[in-house]
Ligand code: FES
């Protein structure tokens with residue numbers, strides 16, 4: 362008798378979750394003109410997303426990141442790669458009058474080989490980025506519908522009364538307009554493609570839950586009117602803030618945490634096992650938005666004169682309905698029908714999206730503080746340079762020297778420890794973050810705080826500079 | 839009140855007493871995010887199982903009459919959410935509108951796990967003879 366379960370006859374791979382295979386897939390995906398370094402401060406090409414791909418082979422994504430590694434460069438890099446991979450699921454076409462359609466890059470963006478590589482790498486990157494949630498957020502015991510409702514009501518009323526960290530950061534910033542613009546940018550990875558992750562659940566067969574979710578999707582898409590589509594409203598917000606509205610024009614300025622949040626919503630919609638987590642996450646998002654959008658709009662209006670806040674007003678209004686609709690037509694029937702599994706996952710998703718939203722606001726607050734301290738860190742260089750250089754000469758501090766030509770851009774990145782940048786000759790525009798630069802001349806420099814997004818652009822014909830790994834600036838002052 | 843939020847030592851355990859149903863529940867959360875919600879009453883005479891000690895063979899024994907606790911019984915009395923980096927634990931019950939819903943929560947030393955202390959390293963004073 363032939364054994365009909367004798368199927369395998371492997372020629373190259375036994376397991377498509379194999380980490381070596383996934384690593385190969387990441388490098389192959391990133392090895393593209395769409396991802397190579399290029400000297401644009403902002404993305405000028407519709408399909409390009411900078412991944413600093415030449416660095417990827419040195420990063421290790423095989424051990425899941427822990428909470429205290431979430432702001433590391435490896436996590437930033439994984440977030441960028443994963444974000445770029447997810448978007449190959451969505452149709453993106455340049456739609457504005459001034460935007461050129463680059464046929465070659467369009468084909469490259471959706472190339473079957475890259476899509477296949479992405480399919481192999483995504484579960485691996487998701488595991489690397491999101492495993493920490495399982496340890497950070499523990500959900501257990503016996504969840505019933507009345508308990509879920511009790512808990513959600515309790516947490517949401519607490520949260521509605523608390524002040525958003527992002528608005529606090531904008532109001533406290535030395536440059537509230539820039540901080541306000543920066544916050545709009547951090548919302549962009551999600552809002553410019555708003556409801557694309559959600560629409561992944563527009564397909565399938567799962568009874569009236571599908572219909573209920575579709576009702577929300579209809580509103581998100583502007584119930585058939587392009588001008589009322591939520592992403593269109595957000596494009597108008599960006600325009601009114603003197604910002605470009607093309608998706609990912611500001612790719613390089615997305616913070617680690619902003620990407621983590623938008624990737625999370627992609628993860629729980631792409632992998633259908635997470636449907637119930639999604640229901641909890643979207644319930645939190647729809648409800649928290651009612652008061653969150655009010656707070657953001659009030660602060661942003663003050664910091665950016667003439668801001669079009671219709672996007673935020675729309676959400677203060679329609680999310681009252683969305684919150685109620687998700688509770689009665691998704692949360693409740695899902696728990697009634699699918700029991701414990703649904704209830705546990707719904708609570709988990711609710712807490713996860715809450716946690717990640719708060720994390721993003723905290724990271725933003727730190728980034729604004731870092732940009733505001735540009736002058737302080739510029740001066741700090743002068744105070745500590747001699748001591749650092751002496752230790753470096755003695756081999757006690759790691760130092761690396763670079764010589765770069767005019768116009769060369771160091772794509773934004775972050776370091777895991779504090780660094781000191783010192784200019785030996787030439788001039789560098791040090792990019793402290795979105796819309797904030799410090800001009801560094803020969804003999805000058807700047808302290809670079811660990812985990813903070815920054816970049817550099819060479820202004821002189823050539824610039825020779827040294828990066829000293831000082832680990833913790835506090836040791837030196 | 840249906841939700842109680844406590845900040846405290848995440849490596850501790852908690853006891854929740856529910857007078858309405860005469861239940862007593864033991865809760866803890868492991869470093870890996872696993873939640874245990876257990877009936878704290880010994881099957882025999884209701885002894886406090888969270889005070890179980892580990893004997894020389896690594897078995898859990900009830901402090902009252904020393905019977906072995908083979909398999910702790912899960913309790914459905916409440917639900918739990920814990921956020922590790924914030925050291926916060928939420929205990930959740932439905933609000934019973936008809937009854938005054940009183941259910942005190944108390945932090946206790948974490949319950950030992952069977953075999954968690956090897957007989958040699960166990961403190962001699964805490965061992966219960968077979
Ligand atoms: S009450 Fe536990 S052994 Fe008697």
Ligand SMILES: [Fe+2]
Nearest residue numbers: 555581591676
């Ligand atoms: Fe929306």
Ligand SMILES: [Fe+2]
Nearest residue numbers: 647679680683
């Ligand atoms: Fe909505």
Ligand SMILES: [Fe+2]
Nearest residue numbers: 774776809815
């Ligand atoms: Fe750098």
